[in-house]
Amino acid sequence: MGGFGRYLAAALAARIASEGMGMAVVLLALERTGSAAYGAFVLTAWLAPHVLAAPLAGAAAARSRRPRLFHVCTLAGFAAAVAALTALLGRSPVPLVLAVAVLGGSCGPMVTGGLSSLVTGLVPAGPGRDRAYGWDAATYNAAAVTAPAAVGLVAALGSAGPAMAVLAASGALAAVLAATLPYGDQGAGPAPDAPRAGLGAGLAALWRVRELRAVTSATTLAFVGIGSLTTVSVLLAAELGSPGGGGVLMTAFAVGALGGSLTLGRITSVDPGRLVRWALAGTGAALAAAVLAPSLAVTAALFAVAGVCDGPLLTATLRIRSEYAPDGVRTQVFTLGAGLKLTAASAGAALVGIAAEAPAAALLTGIAALLLAAALLHALAVPRGPGRPAARTGSTAPAGPAGPTGPSEGSATTAAGRRTPEGP
Numbered sequence: 001m002g003g004f005g006r007y008l009a010a011a012l013a014a015r016i017a018s019e020g021m022g023m024a025v026v027l028l029a030l031e032r033t034g035s036a037a038y039g040a041f042v043l044t045a046w047l048a049p050h051v052l053a054a055p056l057a058g059a060a061a062a063r064s065r066r067p068r069l070f071h072v073c074t075l076a077g078f079a080a081a082v083a084a085l086t087a088l089l090g091r092s093p094v095p096l097v098l099a100v101a102v103l104g105g106s107c108g109p110m111v112t113g114g115l116s117s118l119v120t121g122l123v124p125a126g127p128g129r130d131r132a133y134g135w136d137a138a139t140y141n142a143a144a145v146t147a148p149a150a151v152g153l154v155a156a157l158g159s160a161g162p163a164m165a166v167l168a169a170s171g172a173l174a175a176v177l178a179a180t181l182p183y184g185d186q187g188a189g190p191a192p193d194a195p196r197a198g199l200g201a202g203l204a205a206l207w208r209v210r211e212l213r214a215v216t217s218a219t220t221l222a223f224v225g226i227g228s229l230t231t232v233s234v235l236l237a238a239e240l241g242s243p244g245g246g247g248v249l250m251t252a253f254a255v256g257a258l259g260g261s262l263t264l265g266r267i268t269s270v271d272p273g274r275l276v277r278w279a280l281a282g283t284g285a286a287l288a289a290a291v292l293a294p295s296l297a298v299t300a301a302l303f304a305v306a307g308v309c310d311g312p313l314l315t316a317t318l319r320i321r322s323e324y325a326p327d328g329v330r331t332q333v334f335t336l337g338a339g340l341k342l343t344a345a346s347a348g349a350a351l352v353g354i355a356a357e358a359p360a361a362a363l364l365t366g367i368a369a370l371l372l373a374a375a376l377l378h379a380l381a382v383p384r385g386p387g388r389p390a391a392r393t394g395s396t397a398p399a400g401p402a403g404p405t406g407p408s409e410g411s412a413t414t415a416a417g418r419r420t421p422e423g424p
Contacts, residue, residue, distance in 0.1 A: 072362075141314075215276055265314075279311075
């Protein structure tokens with residue numbers, strides 16, 4: 001298995017552990033304490049550190065002289081926290097359990113954006129790298145499909161404890177695989193004489209580079225809606241006469257997203273900014289149509305269409321981050337972008353919890369409106385006309401507000417000619 005193949009295996013294993021936590025923690029808390037609310041508090045403690053830890057994790061990864069050790073340690077810490085929660089939840093004092101959840105959640109940014117930032121060093125610049133981001137995005141969608149199913153199956157056959165143990169083992173496997181990646185190839189890690197980026201450099205790049213600002217603001221707004229979709233799907237299924245059908249709707253969405261990332265997400269001939277707008281608008285339109293669906297089956301079909309449209313969104317986002325992030329802060333840009341989206345999703349889940357008494361159709365209409373507004377926001381925020389070249393190697397000073405920043409050196413968009421969607 002080549003370096004990128006091992007990366008995909010590591011990313012899939014890590015993201016299965018991450019995606020399964022939401023269900024497993026609640027099931028384990030309910031089993032041991034009889035309180036789903038306790039599980040919700042633990043899950044909040046797990047998710048809350050993501051946006052705060054993202055710039056710290058990104059800066060630490062960028063400054064590390066031994067990137068292999070850093071990534072392996074963060075993934076091992078993530079897995080160790082899952083294992084510790086398996087043993088402690090419902091059996092130890094609540095403050096200790098919450099502290100472990102906060103520590104494990106602080107490793108979360110390296111499971112999402114931090115791992116994705118490695119693709120630049122594993123795949124040479126060109127259309128192949130764009131397609132590699134399509135495969136990377138597919139690991140998120142594949143984990144979203146398989147992790148809840150695996151947790152539910154193991155919990156049904158035994159208990160929630162072994163289900164959590166499976167997630168811990170998956171995280172440990174990711175750490176082992178990460179140790180085998182060729183971090184020293186193609187310029188991975190900082191150059192010995194490169195200036196060190198400050199903690200605010202990634203955030204400054206997200207704001208000053210117009211392409212990054214456009215995609216970050218649009219996807220953050222969209223994820224306020226996406227974060228509430230799980231709860232709304234449960235409410236919608238109940239209104240349609242199928243109280244247990246919420247899982248069917250979200251499975252349809254996840255399967256559609258996986259298909260979209262493996263097909264539409266691999267088309268590298270389309271500008272990634274345009275793909276972002278199409279994905280947001282298509283997802284919003286499909287969910288808006290689902291508001292009028294007369295049955296669970298039709299609603300599930302429209303959720304699948306929405307998922308297909310959503311599939312290429314992450315691929316396009318990763319391509320934009322890779323192409324426009326200044327070299328010295330690339331990992332910060334990836335971890336911050338992922339942290340902001342996850343925080344927005346958490347906020348969306350909280351908002352729909354407050355408004356849970358409203359009709360599900362109205363809530364789904366609001367989600368669709370947020371996605372369509374995100375597409376419009378990106379169209380308004382994206383720069384017009386060709387960008388000017390960015391400052392080069394090791395620079396942490398992104399382009400100022402006077403104009404957009406062009407792709408970084410070696411970007412897939414620097415090559416002339418039309419790109420084709422053949423496989424990597």
